[in-house]
Amino acid sequence: MEEGQAAVCRVLLLEDDEPLRQRFTRILQDWPGASLVAACASLGEALPHLRDAGVDLLITDLRLPDGHGTQAIRTLRATNPQAEAMVISVLADDRSVIEAIEAGAAGYLLKDADSIELVEAIEELRAGRSPISSSIARVIVRRLNASPPAPPPPLAAALTARETDILWGIAKGFTYAELAQQLGISKQTVPVHIKNIYRKLEANNRSEAVFEASRRGLIRL
Structure with a gap:
């Protein structure tokens, strides 16, 4: 050829x-x-x-x-x-x-x-x-x-009541120590909850987490 x-x-x-x-x-x-x-x-x-x-x-x-x-x-x-x-x-x-x-x-x-x-x-x-x-x-x-539009991707898992409280607190600008005091939990457990929140909301920082949670109707500011 x-x-x-x-x-x-x-x-x-x-x-x-x-x-x-x-x-x-x-x-x-x-x-x-x-x-x-x-x-x-x-x-x-x-x-x-x-x-x-x-x-x-x-x-x-x-x-x-x-x-x-x-x-x-x-x-x-x-x-x-x-x-x-x-x-x-x-x-x-x-x-x-x-x-x-x-x-x-x-x-x-x-x-x-x-x-x-x-x-x-x-x-x-x-x-x-x-x-x-x-x-x-x-x-x-x-x-x-x-064909109906594709639904938005679901959360990896629903936020727990404690995670929702913490998310509301970081949206208000509370420190880890303030969150721990208000919620009656150890200051060391607050970062653990926040890490789970970031994972579930596919966020990398506080601002992204608050924005995504507000967009999805999980919290009201």
Whole structure:
């Protein structure tokens, strides 16, 4: 291979629709950028090829006569994590799209024989992009917008009543000796409580601890 020349992409095609499988087969065979490993009509035919780590790209339908395309994607990812997978399917519902992406698909095109530019989609994948039909992109955006925001990280543990009293005291500027006297505890135990407060609030000093406690509603100043 000459310097600067892209490596030939070893492609496994998994499509049970015979006319479409033949059409994609001709495109791949005519394109010098690809080497067609096999054109399979079922999951059973494809699995041996997926398991021998000789595939760079899987192009798969989802609805197969003996299984589901996500099974093929997961097998590919387990055998060769560097390989890519692209779905071409008539299925555009939220569940199918999300399952395929979670399985490891980097591209998802709707099965519209007139609009699929197979070579262009493969080149996008090889360039690090994700070819996705516009209607599929809308499914993803809608799903993301519907997801509730992530909750704030919880405290490592709730503050004890004693720690809350000490936190209130340091917020008022009391010294260790003053805190110990007011709370009726040993002056040596005050730093121990403060260290625990810092750890629970993920703070490094008094100011950070007071700010974080106030922000979380643990104390009122």
